[in-house]
Amino acid sequence: MATTQDKKNEAGSGFVYLPLIVGWLVPGGGHFLLRKWGRGALLSVSILAMFAIGIAMQGKLYAGAHDILEMLDTAGDLGNGLLYVVSRAAGWGADQVTQTTGDYGSRFIVVAGLLNIIAAVDAHNLRTGRKA
Amino acid sequence: MFRPSHFAAVVVFALFASVVFGITQRETPRQMVRYGLYCFVLFVGAAIALSWIMYFIAR
Numbered sequence: 320m321a322t323t324q325d326k327k328n329e330a331g332s333g334f335v336y337l338p339l340i341v342g343w344l345v346p347g348g349g350h351f352l353l354r355k356w357g358r359g360a361l362l363s364v365s366i367l368a369m370f371a372i373g374i375a376m377q378g379k380l381y382a383g384a385h386d387i388l389e390m391l392d393t394a395g396d397l398g399n400g401l402l403y404v405v406s407r408a409a410g411w412g413a414d415q416v417t418q419t420t421g422d423y424g425s426r427f428i429v430v431a432g433l434l435n436i437i438a439a440v441d442a443h444n445l446r447t448g449r450k451a
Numbered sequence: 452m453f454r455p456s457h458f459a460a461v462v463v464f465a466l467f468a469s470v471v472f473g474i475t476q477r478e479t480p481r482q483m484v485r486y487g488l489y490c491f492v493l494f495v496g497a498a499i500a501l502s503w504i505m506y507f508i509a510r
Contacts, residue, residue: 358474365467372463375453420454427464434471441475451478 338446342439344400346370346431349442362438369431370402373412378424380412392425398432458498465494 342349347363350356380403381392396403406412416422444450455463473487 361470362474365470369464369467372453376455376460377452418454419457420452420460423455423457423460427460430464430468434468437475438471 335446336443338442339439342442343398343435346400346402346435346438349439350445353442353445355442355445366399366431366435366438367402369427369434370399370406373424373427373431374406376424376427377413377416377418377421378426378428379414379416379421380406380428381425382407392429395429395432398434398436399428400435403432461498462495465491465498469494 338349338352341352345363346366347359347361350359350362381389381396384390384393399406412428413421413424416425441450469487469491472490473483473485477483477486
């Protein structure tokens with residue numbers, strides 16, 4: 320029978336940052352890796368939907384760092400992992416925000432990235448045993 | 452192009468953000484649902500309250 324100490328040792332062994340990295344690259348991927356299918360599916364759907372709605376609203380994908388706000392927006396966008404890379408490569412999103420909905424869309428994309436980082440850190444905490 | 456109203460955008464934003472907050476910030480499924488609902492109500496409630504405040508300030 321596995322004791323609490325055994326479980327802690329098991330949780331701490333191996334490459335503990337893998338769920339964090341996979342979770343960042345693919346929304347919900349860290350939870351899927353840990354076989355938390357339900358949580359992973361909900362996180363994945365929420366983050367993907369938020370990102371897709373942001374793109375559909377003609378939100379801007381930030382890439383520059385001309386001023387502090389743009390730098391923060393770029394950092395938030397980078398939180399989307401592969402979604403950001405694919406979207407930039409495909410030329411999705413607007414170059415300039417010209418409508419109010421486009422501004423909402425830009426916020427949706429940034430917040431999707433920030434939520435994805437929270438989800439990836441949660442997967443890491445599950446992996447290390449810090450969270451049940 | 453998808454053009455929701457401001458309120459629809461608030462509700463969609465609150466829904467997805469609350470799901471992620473609920474799952475990541477609590478341990479058990481019951482606590483997750485309760486915290487997710489709490490966040491959703493706070494998001495939408497705060498938006499409505501601030502909207503009314505701005506409405507009266509603008510008049």
